Amino acid sequence: MADLAAESMLRDAAMVVGKDLRLEWRSRVTLSQILPFALLVLILFAFALDPDRRILEEATPGLFWLAVLFSMLLAIQRAYAVETTDGVIDALRLSDLDPAGIFLGKAAGIGLHLLVLEVVLFIGVTVLYGATPHGGLLVVVTMLLATAGLAAAGSLYGVLAAGLRVRDTLLPILMLPVVAPVLIAGTEAFSAAYANSSGDGWKWCGLLAAFSVLYLAIGIFAFEPLLEES
Amino acid sequence: MDAVVRFRAAVCLLGRFPALAGVDLDVAPGEIVLLQGPNGAGKTTLLRACAGLVPVTEGQADVLGVDLVADRRPVRPMVGLLGHATGLYDDLTVVENVRFWSKAGRSKRADADAALARLGLDGRLADVPVARLSAGQRRRTALAILVARRPRLWLLDEPHAALDQDGRDLVDGLMADAVAAGATVLFASHELDRAEAVAHRSVTVAGGTVNGLLAGSAQEVPVG
């Protein structure tokens, strides 16, 4: 029984993420709006901090993850904006889609968009801030684990805020304290990778993994009641 | 014969507002029942309650054997709702929307394709993004999804609205076909001439109350 439930959950997740990717391909919102925003944030950081490249280079790990967090807010809002137009959310409730599957599908969609943003941001900080990373594996693993956590938490808080008129101002205040540990862990892991002393970095990845697993688990159970109330 | 819909003194709250303040309604299998009444009377809320989308806080409400007061979710796979909103993704095409929602509703691919043909959406409109369609064309798309679903209870909120003459005739035909295939139809409309022609029975909704018991049925005291 549990196998069947898991299978239908994953199948529904695949349907939802496929639909979201197709929507992105048609509308190009992430590509044409969120991506430029992310790069803009990097540029604004340079204006805010002394353009002396030493400071920017030293702060790269933190600035990278800050840019990711700000772009994440837009990505989550976009992911749920498509679900709250024109009665779509009622259609989701009436359909036979497993709510846990919808949660995972939305999280996967947000996660994939975030990964694309992170790759571009990584190129951005390398070029703009002159930071040259060592420890490539640590960087990749950190990105994957942090993204999983951000996407899971984002999918959950996104649906919570989705049905509210004030969702655009409420989502940041709900999400940012929650993902502060991801910012800390991501920054520390990147710092370790950049300084080529990866020991501690892997421990921070452990924290990221625990965070992701926790939020995936919470989301699978809490998504359905939140979807009902949106 | 079990009633498809059976409400006794049902109350539905939308926030703090009692959209439905006391509904007595029976709908027998195979009936086409018209809900008529002024704006704000609660017709939409009643249809949504039957679909299991709005909680029933007091009284008795059974649809297709499901007790809506206890847990309204199991009724959803068995009903099809055509609401005022169309529930379509603007950037996807007609075919993509129908196929996605059919698959989400566990309808067969063949039924989805047949529905597209029946609603006249398999031609030049098929690959048009929904955002570029007129209101009537969007309504047809939503209808196609409902038809593909083959629900046992059809819940239509002003199905004739926004449609042209052909569209309205098509809707009447779909309702008749549904009933012939064993389904039941409950619909709200302001188009009284056309609606009364196709409906078996008419029920008035006013101020959130409905007196819709079948002639000759006993007046029962609600449970709880």
Add this chain to the structure above:
Amino acid sequence: MTSPSSDTGAGILRLHPDGTASRGSRILGIVVLVSVVVFLYVALVASAPDKSLDAQGQLVRIMYLHVPSAIACYTAFFVTAVASGMYLWKRTMGWDALAASSAEIGVLFVALTLLTGSIWGHTTWGTWWEWDPRLTSTALMFVLYLGYLALRRAVLDPTSRAKQSAILGIIAFVNVPIVHYSVDWWRSLHQTATVASLDPQIDGLRLFALMFGMVVAMLLYVWLMMHRFRLAFAEAALEAKGLDLALAERRAEARADGGTVPPSVKTEGAS
């Protein structure tokens, strides 16, 4: 004295018709007042100041306010989490009122904790903020629960609000240890030797003062809760009455529109 008719888990708390006070809360209020006075004497006068500091030495006494209010705010948020869980299980509005009241009072205590912590830090560091791990995670917790209160204000439907904030109330509390752990670990890697963390040096009378302070803070919390909860409870009861009125109006509208109230509906007053 009357108590609201609907089942809301109010238990032994009874509402006074003229306000939220009762014999119990008045007695408790006097106890709290007396304890606060005693506590202030012990904390500010009787216990010895920190010998290593001079003018600031007196100000370090602020820790007697800081640590107890920190305890109180954690208790408050724990109560919110538990009450949220109970609401999701029992679905009675009393638990929702409890959770919301506790969160509000918790936010008050967090603000107090941050303020007193900053002042205490000033005695040790000379500046108002040094990213001390505990204070930093407390600041995050502050914003976290401000978000909870913001959500409650954003949702209008009472049942929906209760359900959504119950889920948030539990998740928010789960976040607290995660935030603490990460911030602690983070600062342990970066803290320079000159920046000491806030830790009370406790012995003898000072230990007693601190313990007493915690008791006083808890009593204060309970007293505030009694009033705030009763207020929330009364608001919910008022809403229920408003509902009966709305139902009657709606049925009157039905008659005016030419419909009739169906036979199954009980007449008003029989409920």
